[in-house]
Amino acid sequence: MGRLPVGSRASGSGSPSVSDRNLLWARLDQAVQEHDAPLPTPVFVVDLDAFDANATDLVRRAAGTPIRLASKSVRVPALITRALARDGIQGVLAYTLREALWLHANGVCDDIVVAYPTVDRRALAELVASPSAAAAITIMVDDVAHLDLVDAVRSSPAVPVRVAIDVDAGLRVAGQHVGPKRSPLHDTAAVVALARAIVAREGLRLVGAMTYEGQVAGLPDSVPTARSRSMVVRRLKALSLTQLAVRRREIADALHELADLEFWNAGGSGSVEDSAADPVVTEVAAGSGLLVPTLFDHYRSFRPVPAAFFGVPVTRRPAPGVATVHGGGLVASGPAGPDRLPTPWAPAGLRLTGLEGAGEVQTPLSGSPADQLQIGDLVWFRHAKSGEPFEHATTVQLLSGSRFVDAAPSYRGCGQAF
Numbered sequence: 001m002g003r004l005p006v007g008s009r010a011s012g013s014g015s016p017s018v019s020d021r022n023l024l025w026a027r028l029d030q031a032v033q034e035h036d037a038p039l040p041t042p043v044f045v046v047d048l049d050a051f052d053a054n055a056t057d058l059v060r061r062a063a064g065t066p067i068r069l070a071s072k073s074v075r076v077p078a079l080i081t082r083a084l085a086r087d088g089i090q091g092v093l094a095y096t097l098r099e100a101l102w103l104h105a106n107g108v109c110d111d112i113v114v115a116y117p118t119v120d121r122r123a124l125a126e127l128v129a130s131p132s133a134a135a136a137i138t139i140m141v142d143d144v145a146h147l148d149l150v151d152a153v154r155s156s157p158a159v160p161v162r163v164a165i166d167v168d169a170g171l172r173v174a175g176q177h178v179g180p181k182r183s184p185l186h187d188t189a190a191v192v193a194l195a196r197a198i199v200a201r202e203g204l205r206l207v208g209a210m211t212y213e214g215q216v217a218g219l220p221d222s223v224p225t226a227r228s229r230s231m232v233v234r235r236l237k238a239l240s241l242t243q244l245a246v247r248r249r250e251i252a253d254a255l256h257e258l259a260d261l262e263f264w265n266a267g268g269s270g271s272v273e274d275s276a277a278d279p280v281v282t283e284v285a286a287g288s289g290l291l292v293p294t295l296f297d298h299y300r301s302f303r304p305v306p307a308a309f310f311g312v313p314v315t316r317r318p319a320p321g322v323a324t325v326h327g328g329g330l331v332a333s334g335p336a337g338p339d340r341l342p343t344p345w346a347p348a349g350l351r352l353t354g355l356e357g358a359g360e361v362q363t364p365l366s367g368s369p370a371d372q373l374q375i376g377d378l379v380w381f382r383h384a385k386s387g388e389p390f391e392h393a394t395t396v397q398l399l400s401g402s403r404f405v406d407a408a409p410s411y412r413g414c415g416q417a418f
């Protein structure tokens with residue numbers, strides 16, 4: 001493999017430097033070379049040193065408020081367990097009820113909140129058939145229809161089902177709603193009406209509430225190439241937080257009259273300190289902050305330390321300054337645009353071409369390092385979103401220093417697709 005300068009870690013804040021990236025390249029290359037058997041590509045890697053440092057930073061930012069792990073942004077049971085073993089990280093915020101049942105059945109966690117409403121009758125039937133699963137798992141609702149579904153799958157309310165209400169955390173400004181379009185419950189009266197419906201039903205327990213302020217937690221606010229947009233985003237975040245704090249308090253006081261809530265979940269990796277600062281909030285959700293995909297590179301609130309990579313081999317050298325790798329096209333969900341594409345990361349200096357982008361089977365890369373790459377060398381990419389790349393992986397190599405110290409199955413590797 002051709003050599004690029006590697007250097008010591010740059011100090012200060014901001015994105016990893018070129019020398020950080022080339023140092024990572026050297027570590028990954030050494031781990032691959034010294035691995036006891038050739039690895040099938042793409043090679044999926046999580047850098048445990050970075051993962052652990054990110055976990056420490058999330059806990060620091062939460063300043064004593066427990067973090068509930070957003071498992072959709074991890075999707076590797078061993079990494080979920082690793083994060084949960086830390087002080088300050090407790091419980092899982094799951095993305096489907098089937099996932100929650102699986103995590104519970106496999107002893108990964110016994111405190112699971114499903115963050116999104118479910119209409120999966122089979123999974124609901126499993127939940128109400130298992131007193132221990134029903135005691136460990138909380139489902140999310142924002143509509144009476146969600147309650148009806150629980151009733152529809154059971155003949156008796158003998159096993160109580162734990163329920164939390166998803167309260168819209170969007171900003172209302174100039175007649176517009178800014179934020180994720182999820183729960184219809186915005187005003188106190190609407191939340192209280194659903195809470196009354198829950199407590200009036202036999203076999204349901206209202207145990208929590210959630211306000212996911214995605215317009216704060218999920219929007220980069222310090223993008224070097226979009227300074228004025230970032231300034232607008234920062235203002236919008238400040239306004240959102242001020243408006244939400246007032247509404248959240250009012251809703252919490254009203255719910256207090258109806259039920260003793262065990263938790264109030266809020267936030268995400270981009271808003272940990274802001275969400276934790278609200279006295280109504282008892283726990284903050286975070287997942288992406290552990291692996292730090294590229295969409296989390298430009299937040300004022302934390303310094304990104306990327307921890308997840310996938311390596312694909314150079315198979316062709318079509319022209320000077322171009323190396324073509326096999327695979328690469330792992331594109332993220334969300335509004336289609338360049339920011340959803342994977343980023344060639346190590347060696348530093350490679351880029352996707354405008355004509356072909358990131359191809360499913362082949363991806364040409366241009367840039368000066370291309371000439372130093374030989375056929376068979378690996379190029380390492382970062383995905384735009386956390387967790388999603390592992391839908392393409394069965395096994396994830398765990399890197400520590402310059403060695404793969406273990407290999408862990410992803411959900412897919414455990415035969416699961418949630």
Ligand SMILES: Cc1ncc(COP(=O)(O)O)c(C=O)c1O
Pocket residue numbers: 070073093115212217218266267268269270285286287288289386
């Ligand atoms: C309900 C909810 N909470 C929290 C999060 C934040 O997760 P992350 O920290 O991975 O951005 C998300 C992400 O989409 C979410 O949907």
